[in-house]
Amino acid sequence: MIFDYEVLKLIWWILVGALLIGFAVTDGMDMGVGNLLPFIGKTDEERRVMINTVGPHWDGNQVWFITAGGAIFAAWPSVYAAAFSGFYMAMMLVLFALFFRPVGFDYRSKLGDSRWRKAWDWGLFAGGAIPSLIFGVAFGNLLQGVPFHLDELLRAHYEGALLSALLPLLNPFALLAGVISFSMLTMHGGIWLQMRTEDPIASRAAKAVTIMGSIAAVAFALGGVWVAYGIDGYVIVQQPPINALPNPLAKEVVREAGAWLNIYDSQPIAMLAPVVGFVGIGLTILFSKLKRPGFGFVTSGLGMTGIIGTAGLSMFPFIMPSSTQPSSSLTIWDAASSHLTLTVMFWATAIFLPLVLSYTVWCYYRMWGKVTVEEIQARSHSAY
Amino acid sequence: MLDQTFVELSRWQFAATAMYHFLFVPLTLGLSWILFIMESCYVMTKNEVYRDMTKFWGKLFGINFALGVTTGLTMEFEFGTNWSYYSHYVGDVFGAPLAIEGLMAFFLESTFIGLFFLGWDKLTKRQHLMVTFFTALGSNLSALWILVANGWMQNPVGSEFSPETMRMEMTNFFDVVLNPVAQVKFVHTVAAGYVTAAMFVMGISAFYLLKGRDVGFAKRSIAIACGFGLAASLSVIVLGDESGYELGDVQKVKLAAIEAEYETEPAPAAFTAFGFPNDETMETDYAIKIPYALGLIATRSIDKEVTGIKDLMKQHETRIRSGMIAYGELQKIRSGDKSADVMAKFEKHKVDLGYGLLLKLYTPNVTDATEEQIALAVKDTIPAVAPLFWSFRVMVALGFAMLFLFAATFYFTAKRNIEQQRWLLKALLWSIPMPWIACEMGWFVAEYGRQPWAIGEILPTSLATSTLTTGDLIFSLVGFITFYTFLLCVEMYLMFKFARKGPASLHTGKYFGETTAPAAE
Incomplete structure (x- = not known):
């Protein structure tokens, strides 16, 4: 084992973050396209153009989501256990919405009936819009703390059920976080469409980039102010050594106003994350207006990296703070897997992630070029 | 105290979502290789009928694949949503193969599948063949890792319980990967998938031959499928027998119940x-x-005994009593008493901790269980026999019936007069559901036969759930069944529509129905 336990715990915080960013950049783009589908695509053929820009790639992109889930299971089993059951109703909504995507993409154009196709268009919209909103809402709730506690066998317990569990998740701050994620993913989908389609779709997409980018920037700024003055952060008062065997109940945690901003005082370099977030969005809008969507796509990805990084850094080292029993909070130090599992998973990731990236790039490269209405007409029986 | 209704609902939901998922998996596992064989024929012979075969069966593959992805999504997250304590308790071991499955297999399969469908015009022949190969390889590798995970649930090797972290921790990754149960189950499962795909291709092709349409196309499809299927069905049976041997070794209860x-x-x-x-x-x-x-x-001997249920129950009673001691010592350790005595006593009884946890269903404290409660827990250690006995026999009977169909089809294909054997063609058409029934029965035996354990002799199913409410479970169970059934109906509708239409759905102008009525879709 080359790495010490505490180093691996930190590496896995970075790797899970990287998988989430990978998810936002790839699958977030598909969801963004879905969010724009009923509004930008005025005719059936235009909508098919939009769908076919992501058609060959959406399934591979979705694996970022699945792998992020699997990686959280392997690296932070306590988080996988507490978060997905704690957010049960929200998870069900996300899953039910995501069901529309595989079938929507594959079945939509298999029949000619226009009601059939329109129904699946709205299915693809739901499959993009609901998850892109709820992922932000989930982050918003993580920042406020989740009402759960662990018993002496480390079994997680929660407050509420059904609507009494779901509705408190939809509080104003969490909804603002939902607006951030929805608008940034839609912006990202928009700049992708501007890059891969021709007018009139491309110019409509450019308009969406400006609107959604502006909303994302304003909401992100508002979120920052809210975190500073509106909601409590969490602080570890004392805890076992960070290389100790994980025991989430062995530490003491208190809530403190503005504590989520502490890291920007102690490590000023962390300010880079929100700065990249704002600059990334700004440049995306600029490149979109200059009709250089290729650069815009890169800056859009950077902007989202900055925003996700800001959320992660603000909470560091917390992953899932508990609002009802703060000492049950899960951190990167005490929610991690064993040293051996983190090591095995590190090597598996170090070997396979570069491979994945290289063949993904190859696939995009082979399928590159603008998708046009003429192309859809020529391949109307095989295209999505 | 654990709520039995809630545990039952959690089990029903997992069973429903897993069995729905496995309606779509086996066809993907096998048809992907059949597509690769067909496309290899195309690349080698340049005969366009093989390209059309790849495209047409690929269309049906895609209709099925979409629902495989849909239902698979649930599986990746369901351990966390519904088996929260399980996820905490064994995530250190069980999470790794699942994550590696994503990294090594899902990415491969899913990244290339889009190019399989949409890349025909943008790739060279060899590139497209490579894409098909990686799709097939990816889907089969994902089966490998999921069966490593499942094999560990049946036979939890390479790991140890840690009282410090209150969970199972991995001690040897290679023991987990090379778990003999996992390896045998992997080959048995993928071979069952190959059989499913072969039966699917043969059954639909038989329909065309019975109608006297697309004869060349159908005969070539049957020829590829029956050779592939014959080899696969032999491996399913041999490896199924090998599974029986493994059961005799590590899962005596399941074996005794099946028999x-x-x-x-x-x-x-x-x-x-x-x-x-x-x-x-x-x-x-x-x-x-x-x-x-x-x-x-x-x-594999004539002098070793196969232990019967009554004797197994006696052994289990001893282990439950030992497990009660282990639980008592664990409580002392958790509350901070790490004296040498306590640790030594815990180490001695640790192997039976899981048996002690069976009592959690009746008394939260475990150590204060009454004789009646112990008797109830002992009874729980044996799953209901009749469902296992019957589903196992249905699976085996279907397996042999399919072996016969493959052999007969192979014989008449070699004699080049398969289109004249109407009895066989009819049998093939009506036998299409057979492999699916056999697969579902097989999984039922594997999973129901593991009860009362989520992780064999380590973690009881009743303790593995999340702490949700029955209301939550009713909502999600109804939701899953409604969504899945609706999507299944849509899928079947498309599948029947395109299977009936046949290769004419490619609009090449060469196939049945196209010459008389030009395509208007």
């Missing part, structure tokens, strides 16, 4: 071919037995 062996018989035990198991009287009524067969299958 309805209530009493330990003198070696070599007889195989009960037929009968009516009765869990009340613990006897099999009207049993028809084949002498020696079970002893040979399960122990």
Whole structure:
């Protein structure tokens, strides 16, 4: 084992973050396209153009989501256990919405009936819009703390059920976080469409980039102010050594106003994350207006990296703070897997992630070029 | 105290979502290789009929694949949503193969599948063939890792319970990967998938031959499928037998239940071919037995015994009592008492901790269990026999029936007069559901037969759930069943539509129905 336990715990915080960013950049783009589908695509053929820009790639992109889930299971089993059951109703909504995507993409154009196709268009919209909103809402709730506690066998317990569990998740701050994620993913989908389609779709997409980018920037700024003055952060008062065997109940945690901003005082370099977030969005809008969507796509990805990084850094080292029993909070130090599992998973990731990236790039490269209405007409029986 | 209704609902939901998922998986596992074989023929012979075959069967593959992805999504997250304590307790071991499955297999399969469907015009022949190959490889590798995970649930090797972290922790990754149960199950499962795909292609092609349409296309499809299927069905049966041997070694309860062996018989035990198991009287009524067969299958010997249910229950009672001690010592350790005495006593009884946890269903404290509660827990250690006994026999019977169909089809294909064997073609068409029934039965035996354990002899299913409410579970269970059933109906509709239309759905102008009525879709 080359790495010490505490180093691996930190590496896995970075790797899970990287998988989430990978998810936002790839699958977030598909969801963004879905969010724009009923509004930008005025005719059936235009909508098919939009769908076919992501058609060959959406399934591979979705694996970022699945792998992020699997990686959280392997690296932070306590988080996988507490978060997905704690957010049960929200998870069900996300899953039910995501069901529309595989079938929507594959079945939509298999029949000619226009009601059939329109129904699946709205299915693809739901499959993009609901998850892109709820992922932000989930982050918003993580920042406020989740009402759960662990018993002496480390079994997680929660407050509420059904609507009494779901509705408190939809509080104003969490909804603002939902607006951030929805608008940034839609912006990202928009700049992708501007890059891969021709007018009139491309110019409509450019308009969406400006609107959604502006909303994302304003909401992100508002979120920052809210975190500073509106909601409590969490602080570890004392805890076992960070290389100790994980025991989430062995530490003491208190809530403190503005504590989520502490890291920007102690490590000023962390300010880079929100700065990249704002600059990334700004440049995306600029490149979109200059009709250089290729650069815009890169800056859009950077902007989202900055925003996700800001959320992660603000909470560091917390992953899932508990609002009802703060000492049950899960951190990167005490929610991690064993040293051996983190090591095995590190090597598996170090070997396979570069491979994945290289063949993904190859696939995009082979399928590159603008998708046009003429192309859809020529391949109307095989295209999505 | 654990809520039994809630545990039951959690089990129903997992069973429903997993069995729905496995309606779509086996066809993907096998058809992906059949597509690769067809496309290889195209690349080697340049005969366009093979390209059309790849595209047409690929269309049906895609209709099925979409629902495989849909239902698979649930599986990746369901351990966390519904089996929260399981996820905490074994995530350190179980999470790794799942994550590696994503990294190594799902990415490969899913990244290339889009190019399989949409890349025909943008790739060279060889590039497209490579894309098909990686799709097939990816889907089969994902089966490997999921069966490594599942094999560990059946036979939890390479790991140890840690009282410090209150969970199972990995001690040897390679033991987990090379788990003999996992390896045998992997080959048995993928081969069952190959059989499913071969039956699917043969059945639909038989329909065309019965109608006298697209004869060349159908005969070529049958030729590829029956050779592939014959080899696969032989491996399913051989590896199924190998599974029986592994069971005799590590899952004695499951084996005894499948065989309805209530009493330990003198070696070599007889195989009960037929009968009516009765869990009340613990006897099999009207049993028809084949002498020696079970002893040979399960122990590969004539002098080793196969332990019967009654004797297994006696062993379990001892282990439950030992598990109570382990639980008591664990509580002391958790509350900070790490004296050498306590640790030594815990180490001694640790192996039975899981048996102690079975009592959690009846008394939260475990150590204060009454004799009646212990008796109830002992009874729980044996799953209901009749469902296992019957589903196992249905699976085996279907397996042999399909072997016969493959052999007959292979024979007449070699004699080049398969289109004249109308009885066989009809049998093939009506046998399309067979492999699906056999697959579902097989998984039922594997998972129901593991009860009462989520992780064999480590973590009882009743303790593995999340702490949700029955209301939450009713909502999600109804949601899953509604969504899945609706999507399944849509899928079947498209599948029937395109299967009936046949290769004409490619709009090449060469196939049945196209020459008379030009395509208008």
